[in-house]
Amino acid sequence: MTDQAYNFAYLDEQTKRMIRHAILKGLAIPGYQVPFASREMPMPYGWGTGGVQVSAAVLTPDDRFKVIDQGADDTTNAVSIRSFFERTAGVATTTATAEATVIQTRHRIPEVPLSEGQILVYQVPIPEPLRFLEPRESETRKMHSLEEYGLMHVKLYEDISRHGHIATSYAYPVKVEGRYVMDPSPIPKFDNPKLGDCAAIQLFGAGREQRIYALPPYSKVVSLDFEDHPFEASKADHPCGLCGSVDSYLDEVITDDAGGRMFVCSDTDYCETRQAQGHRGKDAA
Amino acid sequence: MTPLLSVQGVTKRYGAHIGCADVSFDLYPGEVMGIVGESGSGKSTLLNCLAGHLAPDAGRVIFDTRADGPRDTVTMSEPERRMLGRTDWAFVHQHARDGLRMGVSAGGNVGERLMAVGDRHYGNIRDKAIDWLERVEIAPGRIDDRPTTFSGGMQQRLQIARNLVTGPRLVFMDEPTGGLDVSVQARLLDLLRGLVRDMGLSAIIVTHDLAVVRLLADRLMVMKSGHVVEAGLTDQVLDDPQHAYTQLLVSSVLQV
Ligand SMILES: Nc1ncnc2c1ncn2[C@@H]1O[C@H](COP(=O)(O)OP(=O)(O)OP(=O)(O)O)[C@@H](O)[C@H]1O
Ligand SMILES: [Mg+2]
Ligand SMILES: [Zn+2]
Numbered sequence A: 001m002t003d004q005a006y007n008f009a010y011l012d013e014q015t016k017r018m019i020r021h022a023i024l025k026g027l028a029i030p031g032y033q034v035p036f037a038s039r040e041m042p043m044p045y046g047w048g049t050g051g052v053q054v055s056a057a058v059l060t061p062d063d064r065f066k067v068i069d070q071g072a073d074d075t076t077n078a079v080s081i082r083s084f085f086e087r088t089a090g091v092a093t094t095t096a097t098a099e100a101t102v103i104q105t106r107h108r109i110p111e112v113p114l115s116e117g118q119i120l121v122y123q124v125p126i127p128e129p130l131r132f133l134e135p136r137e138s139e140t141r142k143m144h145s146l147e148e149y150g151l152m153h154v155k156l157y158e159d160i161s162r163h164g165h166i167a168t169s170y171a172y173p174v175k176v177e178g179r180y181v182m183d184p185s186p187i188p189k190f191d192n193p194k195l196g197d198c199a200a201i202q203l204f205g206a207g208r209e210q211r212i213y214a215l216p217p218y219s220k221v222v223s224l225d226f227e228d229h230p231f232e233a234s235k236a237d238h239p240c241g242l243c244g245s246v247d248s249y250l251d252e253v254i255t256d257d258a259g260g261r262m263f264v265c266s267d268t269d270y271c272e273t274r275q276a277q278g279h280r281g282k283d284a285a
Numbered sequence B: 001m002t003p004l005l006s007v008q009g010v011t012k013r014y015g016a017h018i019g020c021a022d023v024s025f026d027l028y029p030g031e032v033m034g035i036v037g038e039s040g041s042g043k044s045t046l047l048n049c050l051a052g053h054l055a056p057d058a059g060r061v062i063f064d065t066r067a068d069g070p071r072d073t074v075t076m077s078e079p080e081r082r083m084l085g086r087t088d089w090a091f092v093h094q095h096a097r098d099g100l101r102m103g104v105s106a107g108g109n110v111g112e113r114l115m116a117v118g119d120r121h122y123g124n125i126r127d128k129a130i131d132w133l134e135r136v137e138i139a140p141g142r143i144d145d146r147p148t149t150f151s152g153g154m155q156q157r158l159q160i161a162r163n164l165v166t167g168p169r170l171v172f173m174d175e176p177t178g179g180l181d182v183s184v185q186a187r188l189l190d191l192l193r194g195l196v197r198d199m200g201l202s203a204i205i206v207t208h209d210l211a212v213v214r215l216l217a218d219r220l221m222v223m224k225s226g227h228v229v230e231a232g233l234t235d236q237v238l239d240d241p242q243h244a245y246t247q248l249l250v251s252s253v254l255q256v
Helices: A013-028 A049-058 A076-089 A137-145 A150-163 A189-195 A268-276 B043-050 B078-086 B106-116 B122-135 B152-164 B182-199 B210-216 B234-239 B244-254
Strands: A064-069 A102-106 A119-123 A174-176 A180-182 A201-206 A211-215 A221-223 A250-254 A261-265 B005-014 B017-027 B032-037 B058-065 B069-072 B089-092 B170-174 B202-206 B219-224 B227-233
Touching: A013 A049, A013 A201, A013 A211, A049 A076, A049 A102, A049 A119, A049 A201, A049 A211, A064 A076, A064 A268, A076 A102, A150 B106, A150 B122, A189 A221, A261 A268, B005 B043, B017 B043, B017 B058, B017 B219, B017 B227, B032 B043, B032 B210, B043 B058, B043 B170, B043 B202, B078 B089, B089 B152, B106 B122, B106 B152, B122 B152, B152 B182, B182 B210, B202 B210, B210 B234, B219 B234, B219 B244, B227 B234, B227 B244
Parallel strands: A064 A102, A102 A119, A119 A201, B032 B202, B032 B219, B089 B170, B170 B202
Antiparallel strands: A174 A180, A174 A221, A201 A211, A250 A261, B005 B017, B005 B058, B058 B069, B219 B227
């Protein structure tokens, strides 16, 4: 049921055109942060208003929409955004990764490889990977334009000097197409290898910071590292307690008051699909 | 011999106000040039024009680049100038906090220039950082500490290490000993003199302290109201000043 008080997908056509313009520019210059005039959305910034605006600009009435929050379709955040577009765009929704045409995500890339024709929209809190060491926006912009990225390695150097290894496990910086250094949003570094050579279009929206950036299909994406401390896509060294998968990214969950815990897939759709196919982990009921 | 740096008619105005006017001199490889003058005489303005931090309104600053020989750094592209800034040039600020990353460890501070020019081997970067900490008399055990935990003198020595690690050919220094205790100053000067000699560095040092130029500079320029009023060999200028202003400057120091 589309709520007639709003234009399709809430934003007016002119705003959507402006956002699509930024998206196209982002796709033309992979990894480059394109400024856009972020609009007030009827939800707080922490809820991914950048991602919501990008989704609003790319959705069509024929799309099937999926929303995940840390891999799960059923958190308050995911449910709210999904129902927002059910209401304002009347689009069909799904939890099945393979059936979705547009997937908005916070903090994960689905386990099932994406395919051509799909769009993955990331919610981004802080788009600037250099911010950590250089707070001046005028200076970071210059560093990007002149390809001065030594500072990124200073961050990794600090990590190793403090922890003995690169301890950065989320928002792990990448270099796109040999040119722009990009923050992939706070996905676990386990997901970094899925960024590159991906069949889907990947769009990143930062609402408060008013930036959009993009990876066209099959982009070359390299995680930064040192020769003697190479990048590793690590995860907890367990199989999923429910579906037994040894390849998926796991969350540790507390199961009872006695401190019992188990590792389960963070991608709920992936886990449930496997269980439906008869796969069982050691903690499965 | 080709000068390492040839400064020709450099002028910088702030609106109608003169920062520095029509300054010319040549600096040859291995030479140290001192620039002295009272507060507001244009020393920092000139230094910043030479180091590419300020764009002069007139004049040329010709640097003998490794790749292409003499080039005017005023008209070269910004990426080229910034590249010189992290390779062949070094800049030591009066206040260490302007020249250090206070939120980054001592090792990260020293390693930054190495990483900026493409070093991607953590072990190498660390070894070079330790070597340079030792050369500026900072205990290698402090490598993972932040400069905020260092004394003023240590911060200044760290700033020097961070600048010299890539083997620059020309070092710009703006009051490198300013704001430090006298005994700390003496140690830093000693260290600087040793490094300049050992590395055969060319340097331009701005200071209002004649003891600093006496110790470090081969040649001296005296500035007043943006103009160079006297220039020559350091000992000559200090022992037999010709210009009335220099005479005043020298005598006022001798009275201290
Ligand atoms: N950003 C600026 N805007 C306007 N005037 C300036 C600026 N910077 C410097 N000046 C003026 O230019 C002149 C030269 O200043 P400069 O800082 O170069 O002197 P200095 O010799 O380095 O002095 P000090 O010994 O106090 O550091 C002074 O009259 C100063 O007031
Ligand atoms: Mg000054
Ligand atoms: Zn599972």
